Structures are given as structure tokens and as C-alpha cells.
Amino acid sequence: MIRRRQLLGLIAAAALGLPLLAAPGQGNSSAARLHVLATGDSGSGNAHQRAVGQRMGDVHRRAPVDLVLLAGDNIYPSGDLALVESSFRRPYSALLQAGVPFHAVLGNHDIRTANGDQQIAYKPFGMKGRWYTLRRGPVQFFLLDTNVNAPWQHQRPWLQQALAASTAPWKVVVGHHPMRSSGFYGDDPAAIARLAPLFRRYGVQLYINGHDHHYERTRPIDGTTYLTVGNGGAQLRAVLPNANTARALSTYGFAELSATADRLRIDAWDSQGRRIDQAELLRPN
Numbered sequence: 001m002i003r004r005r006q007l008l009g010l011i012a013a014a015a016l017g018l019p020l021l022a023a024p025g026q027g028n029s030s031a032a033r034l035h036v037l038a039t040g041d042s043g044s045g046n047a048h049q050r051a052v053g054q055r056m057g058d059v060h061r062r063a064p065v066d067l068v069l070l071a072g073d074n075i076y077p078s079g080d081l082a083l084v085e086s087s088f089r090r091p092y093s094a095l096l097q098a099g100v101p102f103h104a105v106l107g108n109h110d111i112r113t114a115n116g117d118q119q120i121a122y123k124p125f126g127m128k129g130r131w132y133t134l135r136r137g138p139v140q141f142f143l144l145d146t147n148v149n150a151p152w153q154h155q156r157p158w159l160q161q162a163l164a165a166s167t168a169p170w171k172v173v174v175g176h177h178p179m180r181s182s183g184f185y186g187d188d189p190a191a192i193a194r195l196a197p198l199f200r201r202y203g204v205q206l207y208i209n210g211h212d213h214h215y216e217r218t219r220p221i222d223g224t225t226y227l228t229v230g231n232g233g234a235q236l237r238a239v240l241p242n243a244n245t246a247r248a249l250s251t252y253g254f255a256e257l258s259a260t261a262d263r264l265r266i267d268a269w270d271s272q273g274r275r276i277d278q279a280e281l282l283r284p285n
Contacts, residue, residue: 015158026049032261033223034137035063040071040176040210041253042108042232045086047234048252051271056254058273065100066136068092071210071229072107072176073120079110081118088124091233101133102126105143105197106175107210115149131155135161138261140168146175146209152194159195163202169283172206173199180226183212199224203262205281208255214239215255215268216248217277225281227266229255247277253275 006275037056042049075087089096096102101284103126106116120127128134130145142162145155164169179191200205200222210230214237218226221244224246231252241248252271269278 002228003204003260007203007228027282031040032138034139034259035066036069036139036257036259037065037067037175037254038069038071038135038208038227038257039232040208041073041213041230041234042070043083043087043109044233044235045076045083045091045166046233047273048271049087049091052232052252052254053091054094055269055271056092057102058086059256059269060095060098060100065095068095068100069141069174069208070102070104070125070232071179071208071228072106072146073109073210073234074107074125076109076234078112079106079116079119080113084122093261096124103143104143105174106130106147108147111147111149116147119239121158131158133166135166135168138168138257139172139257139259139264140166142171142173142204144173144175146177146191156194156198157178160198160202163198163282164202166202170184170206170259171202171204172257172263173204176209177199177211178209178230179207180213180218180221181209181212181216181228181246182245183214183228183230183239184237185212185215196222205283212239213237214248214250215253215264215276216241217246217268217279218244219246220281225266225279227255229253229268246279249276 098196110116208227213230215231216228236250239248256267264281266279
């Protein structure tokens with residue numbers, strides 16, 4: 001039965017033009033491919049979050065997902081783990097029951113209770129600390145604490161060392177707060193000054209964030225694409241595309257990343273299962 005489901009998933013992926021993703025442990029090819037979903041500002045526990053979670057489950061049934069990234073504000077309004085059933089377990093039940101691992105970062109709402117320590121200790125959120133890294137297949141993720149009280153005097157040197165040591169074809173940084181955005185909060189000059197030089201020096205190709213409640217993908221800026229996925233369930237806000245914007249919509253949904261050693265494809269979906277964006281990043285020769 002498992003092999004049949006995997007085969008059906010591969011056939012469906014091929015029909016959609018997605019990379020054929022081997023199941024974990026299926027030979028060396030599994031290490032060369034990765035299939036990821038990403039959303040943020042999701043922990044509302046409302047019908048919008050549940051609809052997004054259902055569509056994410058649909059993607060997994062179509063082509064098995066290796067992991068899910070949560071870009072912060074995992075539990076509204078104050079990060080209280082007492083609400084984890086409605087804001088996490090129930091909306092993502094299909095993925096959780098299938099054993100898909102989640103890896104989260106802390107948002108500004110999450111640190112309102114015990115500075116986020118409860119969430120860090122909650123194993124299904126997959127946090128190894130306030131900031132951490134993980135390598136999966138051709139991608140290394142660097143997950144940050146971008147909150148106002150984040151100790152950058154420790155976190156930035158750690159990030160620099162981790163980026164310098166990485167041999168992954170794709171380097172993806174995840175934080176709650178936007179660096180480049182045409183939404184409510186806009187660009188963050190302080191964050192750009194703090195992190196963009198590291199992105200340029202060490203070849204970070206993608207930064208994923210929430211906080212602004214919309215979907216947006218920028219054009220590559222000094223080699224980095226900025227992807228806002230703060231449309232996972234919280235009340236949407238307007239977005240006004242600017243010169244850096246490749247695609248922006250105020251709609252509920254999530255992003256799907258499909259990575260091989262030389263290509264990283266981004267597909268974005270709304271809560272009705274409609275594709276709202278598609279792009280492909282290529283590694284330079």
C-alpha cells in the first residue's frame with residue numbers, strides 16, 4: 001500500500017511538472033531532492049487557517065512533503081500553548097498524522113507568553129532553540145529569531161559561521177519579520193543592514209518571512225529572493241506592489257518549494273487550491 005501511494009504521488013507530481021521526489025530512505029536520490037511547504041501568521045484557529053491546512057494536505061497527497069516551515073505567529077493572540085489544539089493540531093491534522101515534520105520560528109505574538117519558551121519546548125514545532133539550522137537534501141535552512149528582543153550580538157555571529165560552513169546548494173533563511181515587503185510594514189532598513197551583507201557574501205538565495213499578512217515574492221535583489229508568506233490564517237492586509245515586487249496578492253494561502261541541486265521552484269497556492277504564483281530559481285554555473 002505504501003509503495004502504491006508513493007507511486008501515485010510520483011505520477012501526480014510528474015503530471016503537474018513537479019520534481020519527482022523520492023521517499024525518505026529510497027536510495028541516494030532522496031538526498032538530492034526536497035519538497036517543502038511554508039506559511040506564516042497562521043495560528044488563528046479560524047476557518048481560513050483550516051482551509052489553508054486542508055490545501056496543504058492536498059499537496060502532500062499529490063506529492064509527499066518532506067517538511068513544513070512555519071514563519072512565526074504560530075499561536076494567536078499571545079503564543080499560549082493552551083491554544084495549540086485549535087491553532088496547530090487541528091488545522092494541520094492531515095500532515096501531522098502523515099508524520100510530516102514541522103519547523104517553526106517565533107513571531108512577535110509568540111513571545112508574549114514566557115518569551116516563547118513554551119513553543120521552543122513543544123516538540124511538534126521542531127525548534128532546536130531560538131535560532132537553529134537544519135540540512136535537508138540540497139537545502140540548508142537557517143531559522144532565526146527576528147523579534148525586537150533578539151540578542152543579535154550572539155545570533156549574527158552564529159549565522160555568519162553557519163553560512164560560511166554550509167556546503168548546501170541552496171541556502172534559505174527563515175525569520176518572522178520582513179526585510180523587503182510592499183505590505184503594511186514595508187522594507188526594514190535595520191534588518192537589511194544587519195543581514196543583507198551576509199546574504200550577499202555567502203550566497204543566500206531565499207529569505208522566507210511572515211508578519212505582513214499577504215503573499216509576495218520579490219525579484220532577486222543582490223541574488224536573494226524575498227518571500228512573504230504571512231497569509232496562513234490571520235486577517236489579511238492590503239499590499240501595494242513596488243519596483244522590487246515580482247508577484248503580490250492579499251489572499252490566504254501558502255508556498256510550495258521543490259528543490260534539486262540546481263533548481264528551486266516556488267509555487268504558491270491560495271486557500272481554494274488555485275495557483276497564484278510560480279517561479280524558478282536557478283543556481284549559477
